[in-house]
Amino acid sequence: MRRVLEGSHAVSHAVELARVKVISAYPITPQTHIVERLAELVADGVLDARFIRVESEHSAMAAVIGAASAGARSFTASSSHGLALMHEMLHWAAGARLPIVMAEVNRAMGPGWNIWADQTDSLSQRDTGWMQLYCEDVQEVLDTILIAYKLAERVSLPAMVVLDAFFLSHTYEPVEVPDQDEVDAFLPAWEPTEILDPSDPRAFNQLASPEYYMEFRYKIQQAMEEALRAHDEIDAEFGQRFGRSYGAVRRIPCREGERAPLALVTTGSVTGTARVAQATLREKGTDVDVVKLKLFRPFPHEEVRRVLGPYERVVVLDRNISFGSGGIFAGEIRAALAGLDRRPRVYPFVAGLGGRDITPQTIESIVARALGDEPPADILWEGLKL
């Protein structure tokens, strides 16, 4: 069924379709529409779930950890400071191997207060053991929630579905909402074996000495590696069932069957802007291939090398910054490419922090700089008031 949905509500309805049993959340702009709708769905009996309105994001994550530990498919949503407050428990969820799914609305970290789009919040959680899937549009948001549950439950790791503040969370788009039956077929009920059960009383998450801690970490890494393969499989299955698939890394060529001299790597809603800029540039005579990166954790090193390796130049557009280093995606991509004998020249652009617009013109400017005589650098700022 085709409906016009706000990005936040696309999340809510995906959660409904996933038959989530426990939701716990604490309000933070711009996540609020997600959980408000979920509260209504639960209150109206549309969604048979428990909604725990906790007193903080830390408790939200703790609550879904408790729920998932007891075997319930669980969901939370947060953003920015809320996510940062959850940080400790993100580690806990992953270490406990709980397939919790969270919608994370990319928002800038303070101070000063800033509620607008910025990826630094989610990327700061890079090392927590959560999978991170970035979405381009509202349809992808809805689909990715479903994919994320299947993936998380397959590999026993939590997953973060990331969408940009306002550009996605508060934007209405026409969306194909799948039927419940179809979703049920794709995503059957979660039947975990390692749960809290009085008839099989075990302790979970107890002290792991140096004798075993490293092995548990190895297993998380293994699960992440498995998740790369699993994501592709699940994405493909989703495509077969619903006619839409996204890939971990997707090349959007300027001209089908050809390779442009420059690849522009984007994440999140900027990909949509890049598609517009790509068309404009082509009209102006500049061919640029767009490469959309969806999966950040696990990081698709091999795929990145395969897709980006042949290019002469690669522009990475980061709406985030790791202070003292640079754009975070750029850093990861450069690391992935480092092993190649012949490497593309990488242009690491930082733009659009704190919700500043990244327009097609912004992208055109970046492409011009990369194709021009821009000297190599570890970080390149675009749109900075100099």
Added chain:
Amino acid sequence: MPIELPVHERMYSGHLACPGCGAAIAMRFLLKGLGEKAILSIPACCWSIIGGPFPYTALQVPVLHTAFETGGAVASGIRAALDARGDTETQVVTWAGDGGTFDIGLQSLSGAAERNENILYVCYDNEAYMNTGVQSSGATPTGAWTTTTPTGSPKPTRKKDIMQIMAAHRIPYAATASIAYPEDMVRKVQKAVSLKGTKFLHVYAPCPTGWKVPSEISVKLARLAVQTRIFPLYEVEDGVRYTINLEPVGYLVDEYYRTQGRFKHLTREDLDRIQAQVDENWERLKALARIG
């Protein structure tokens, strides 16, 4: 009179508690009071260690070890999951230390209590961060030595009144209990289990190691705390109806303080001041019980 308690035993020998550990005794009594179906959530505390490392457990109930400040929330989540699959019988119990309750976990506990989550939250109080090496907590009493309130500057302020805090949430049931009064404690656990909503038990559990006392007087100290009125046994229903369960003998606080290394620096004046605090608290409690 022999003490009558349920015979079932859900704690194994071989756990890692120090000799004479009040928290280990308290756990036994909790488990005796709980029915067959129970799940424990244990935020960071001595019991994170006592229960044993991977791949072991010292308890015959499921345990979810969790982060320090999550006692209220994790239990809420477990409860929600059980409710979601129609299991209303299994009791969800948080078992937290005083640090995890009075301090870092207070917010999460308050949240759970405000929502009136159907959980039993038990704080075993040994009056400092013992697991990390006896640092002062909000539960540390006036005048006590800890590693962060050294004898030159012992804890200047009062112990936080967690019972008043919990009562202020108007939860159906809050009660104090002591390892020296097992029947009382087990009865309170059983009563808590029979009630819906958030139940809070504040259990006095001496720590011989941290209090600098011989291990054999662990229970005796808990008893003295009650009999000196330092830690009276009482219940609060719906946050307002106070019942004092045991009329203490009313020994002077000296009886309790003088046996403990953590208080040995206290002067006569200090003890008089502490006695005055205890008397004041007791009068206040009696007044509340009269109103209730």
Added chain:
Amino acid sequence: MSPVTFRSVRDLPPMSRSADTMLWNRTGSWRFLRPRYQDKVAPCAEGCPAAEDIARVQILLGQGDFEAAWLRIREENPLPGVCGRVCYHPCEEACNRGEYDDPVTVNSLERFLADHAWKLGLTPPPPEPAAGGGRVAVVGAGPAGLAAAHFLRRLGHEVDLFDARDEPGGLLRYGIPEYRLPMDALAWEVGLILNDGVRFHGNRRLGGDLTWDELSGYDAVFLAAGTWKPAPLGAEGEEHARDGLALLEAIRRGETPEVSGKVAVIGGGNTAMDVARSLLRLGAEPVVYYRRRLQDMPALPEEIHEAREEGIPFQTLLAPKRIEPLPQGGFRLVLTTMEILEEDEGGRPRVVPSGHPDVEVEVDAVVTAIGAGPSEGVPAEVAGGGGLVSEGLHLKRIAPEGEWADRPPVFVGGDLVNDRKAVVTAIASGKEAALVIDARLRGRDAASIWPSIRVGRRGGVSMNRYLGGDRAAQQDHVVRYDELNTIYFRFQERRERPRITLEERRTGFDEVKMRISASLALKESERCFHCGQCDQCDNCYLFCPDVSVLRDLRAGTREINYDYCKGCGVCVVECPRNAMVLEEEPR
């Protein structure tokens, strides 16, 4: 050390979660102190001259096993029915409960157990045949002789029990009135002793037809003939006074002595009380005259109290000076008024004539009850006391000198030698005699055994210990009140046994003290602290932080699991009755 090990990461679960219990972790290795169950001596047991294991008796009583409790008493005393009525119960004075509220009514509980056995006709198991026994003559079938005969039989000896009177019982039968010790109760208990194979020979008076030649044919002799010869009053005309003991004997024999009207009873001991109260019951008007004050009377306070309750007047600080027959019948009793000279520390005060005018009363009869000495026929060495050597706490022996050197050893006990002339001290004499004779006949040195069988530092000797019973494992430490954890006890009123009405008491010889019900006995027994004796209260089990007290609920036993016990000592401190010890861990 740990039983579950994972060699490969492949075998590990996905997250840290348990696959086994902590039972592999033998925390007993942490221990440097070791708790142990250790029964000790309750003060009542030390206080009892017969060394009854009272605390254990109360435990058994409390468990409802009345027969076992009764048999437990009989291990040390074959006359609980008698003692439960007439004992001066020093156990109750020693009772730690006295410091808490009031002592346990041990005496009435003892009678309860005996009466229970009597009512049900219970019989103790017969004595085990023992090899190597000897032949022993016991002279005097009072409490000392009966006790000696009983224990000697139990120890495997042949016993001939001689008595001057026709029936056994001695003072119990012929000196204590029916209202204190009913004949049928006595007869049942004496019967149990004789049923063990004791050969009783009545009407065999020492110095009469019972000769030392005959007695010399035995391997040993125990002489416990008692004191029946009235002490001289030392007053002019004392030949006009009647002997109180003879009067009591006559009444016990069913005679009705011709006494009526106002009768002066001279004395302040139990016999004086017995005489006065018996006279009252016969319809006379007794008045007790005593040379000291009321509080100086050697009679049991309870006896004095009951006599006064019954309305018997007491005149004190009056000493008989002269008894004059009156022409119209009756007597004039002249009494010297006395005064207290000085208060002796602990002893009775000395009295001297006050110098005030004498007191004269006219009475129908004067009866003396001022004490008695050995009868004729008791050897001078005994009567004078000079020829005796000490053999125990309540036992002497005629020094084997002169003619006695060639005779079998003659041990002397009961009222003949005891400072405190009481039934229970007589029983203690008899038990000691049996022990010493047994040891001697079996070639053991009684003196070396003595320390191990004596209960506490001041108590009597225990037959159970002598025979290597469970009391031998007791630590010989008498538990003090401050060694108890009294928080586990509750204040409970002492329950005195009920008595018949005053009217009934004044007019007949029915037993004054009534039997108590089982429920009352159980309630009163609950008050016992069981000092030093494990009564399975389970505090040790309950408070163990390490679940290291193992119980066998069926067997009613518990033991410490030293595999896990960390030696914290909480069990020892929380034991309400000090039945545990904490010792250094042996290395």
